[in-house]
Amino acid sequence: MAWIILIIAGLLEVVWAFSMKQSEGFTRLGPSLVTLAAMGVSFALLSWAMRTLPLGTAYTVWTGIGAVGAFAVGIVMLGESVNPMRLLAALLIVGGLVLMKLASPG
16 A cells, blocks of 8 residues: 555656646746645655655655656656657666565565
8 A cells, every 4th residue: 555655646746846847936826836735745645655665665766756757747748858868767767666666565
């Protein structure tokens, strides 16, 4: 169950990163509120997952999901550039997340 909660927390990190970009420096109310709400729930779920998962594992997976998710959202929704080096970097992060999961209890 902790892994499912952690994945949801990571996905919410993607939501708040995207909405923070859309808030234009917290000058737009709607995206700013989404950012703050998603941050709060993401942190709370991360905290819950850390009750049973090791700190290093939970935090690494949480930030990795957020990083790769924000990378993908940036490409798909914001038209950010994609090139072989950026794709390789994202794949290496995903590989590290898989290894972290395989090496961790829970």
